[in-house]
Amino acid sequence: MQRTVFYISDSTGITAETIGNSILAQFEGVQFDKHRLPFIDDAQKAEAAALRIKTRYAQTGERPIVVNTMASRDLCEIVAESGALMLDVFAPFIGPLEEELGAKRSGAVNRSHGLVDFDKYEARINATNYALSHDDGIDVDYAQADLILVGVSRSGKTPTCLYMALHYGVSAANYPLTDDDLDKLELPARLRPYKDRLFGLTIDPQRLAQIREQRRAGSRYATLEQCRWELAQAEKLMRRESIPNLNTTHVSIEEIASKIFDRFGIERTMF
DSSP states (O other): OEEEEEEEOSSOSHHHHHHHHHHHTTOTTOEEEEEEEOOOOSHHHHHHHHHHHHHHHHHHSSOOEEEEOOOOHHHHHHHHTTOOEEEESSHHHHHHHHHHHTOOOOOOSSOTTSOSOHHHHHHHHHHHHHHHHTGGGSOOOGGGOSEEEEESTTSSHHHHHHHHHHHHOOOEEEEEOOHHHHHHTOOOTTTGGGGGGEEEEEOOHHHHHHHHHHHSTTOGGGOHHHHHHHHHHHHHHHHHTTOOEEEOTTOOHHHHHHHHHHHHTOOOOOO
16 A cells, blocks of 8 residues: 655644654555655645645545644645645644643744754754764864764764754764774773763674675675674673663664663753
8 A cells, every 4th residue: 555645844844754754654554655845835835735735636546645734724724625634743732732821823934943042053053063073083072072972883873973963962973993992902092081971882793784885895894704893892892891882773863862862861952
């Protein structure tokens, strides 16, 4: 079975897509053809979106699903004329909040991802620059780091650091464990003063070999034997130094970040 899904928003569509994907993941027997329609913030755009949805309905014969985060009731009604199943993400919350707060929602568009807090936004940009300059041991000024990820090459350190920086303003550096580090089974001298900020990432050898093969096909670096050795040594080092760690093989970046935050007691919000 295949169904078409439209994520519609008067802003970026990120909220609709994130929540929608989480819900749709519960239906394993259905394939979803997904489309994001952001910045539907006036009647003309809403009518164009409704036409696109209605056309898809006619083509497939299956009722499209719309996951909607548009604040304007008028725009929602225009899109609803397409005949799609409308899932309003805000609907379950607006009524109770209006009653609790004694205030009505504004219905203003483009509010979900605006620069509500300029200080937080600047912190995210600064943290992203920090993560980039402290990627793979490029810079070793770890004094400003909230945390430092360690692990073998291609175990997920860089994308995790960038995610934590860009979304939460966390200054995260990463250090790749080299063959020399793994041979000695000693924590590198530059990391010792910051041992309480270290968190290790590991991964299954087969998955690591696949990732490395895509990067350097046919190299010793990508062989299963080399991957097994590096990971075994890295895990020994982490155990010896009591470095908390996580196997990233079947874990999303979002979940990796959440587990790291929980370990270090870091409480940050996205916006």
